[in-house]
Amino acid sequence: MLIGRTVGHARFGDGVIVRIEGRQMTVRFEIGERRFVYPDALSGYLTVREPDADSEVSCLLSASRRAREALESQRRLERKYLSDRGIVISGYRQRQEDDEDGFDPDL
Numbered sequence: 001m002l003i004g005r006t007v008g009h010a011r012f013g014d015g016v017i018v019r020i021e022g023r024q025m026t027v028r029f030e031i032g033e034r035r036f037v038y039p040d041a042l043s044g045y046l047t048v049r050e051p052d053a054d055s056e057v058s059c060l061l062s063a064s065r066r067a068r069e070a071l072e073s074q075r076r077l078e079r080k081y082l083s084d085r086g087i088v089i090s091g092y093r094q095r096q097e098d099d100e101d102g103f104d105p106d107l
Helices: 051-084 096-101
Strands: 006-009 013-021 024-029 032-037 046-048
Touching: 006 024, 046 051
Parallel strands: none
Antiparallel strands: 006 013, 006 046, 013 024, 024 032
């Protein structure tokens, strides 16, 4: 459990993790509370000052990375599925029929 652990920040100095809710972590510094993306902030912005928490932080970051990779893989599959069917993606339409006719819209 990271709540109550001391963390360091380059600009704000040392602080204490006071709350973790979903993907948001609140740290209390001398200047006040600041919110960070949890657990991603622990890989760059914040450093846990207590060495016995290293393995917990490592596990959290690994799990977060695997979840992001799985989500991105799912999104790539969905984009490919939609693109293969000529469905609008991000405001652009794949024009399979134009490609088949050899039409180049840039010419």
